[in-house]
Amino acid sequence: MPETPVTFRPHHFLCALGFQGKGYSDGFTANMAAIVMDRLRAPGGDDVVIETTGATDDICGPCPKRRGRLCTNQPAISKLDRAHAVALKLKPFDRLTWGEAQRRILDNVPPGSLSTLCEGCQWLELGLCEDALARLHAKR
Secondary structure (H helix, E strand, O other), rough: OOOOEEEEEOOOOHHHOOOOOEEEEEEEEHHHHHHHHHHHOOOOHHHHEEEEEEEEOOOOOOOOOEEOEOOOOOOHHHHHHHHHHHOOOOOOOEEHHHHHHHHHHHHEEEEEEEHHOOOOOOOOOHHHHHHHHHHHHHHO
């Protein structure tokens, strides 16, 4: 039986790329590690199917900022999701593998572009996502 797809809101594709074990809470970090480290970065992870959503997703589940299907910072999250959906050519309910998602990132998100694309994200200043993006491009 095929695995249930992971659900991602559009900006979480780049969050997953840059994830390095930091998060909003212990529960959030453990959940994100289970998705990113144990599924996407595990052997065969490029074949994991991800379905896009316009609301909270599998990563948001234990987030302390989640309020039902929304976020306490919904205007900023909606802005990030819109920008990432355009950049990665994503629509709600699109299904793609993690490998396909990485190819879309390579094709559409050049190194150095996250300061604009991810403007307003509190994690941006750590540089984790930009470093991960540069590593992805360097492997090409």
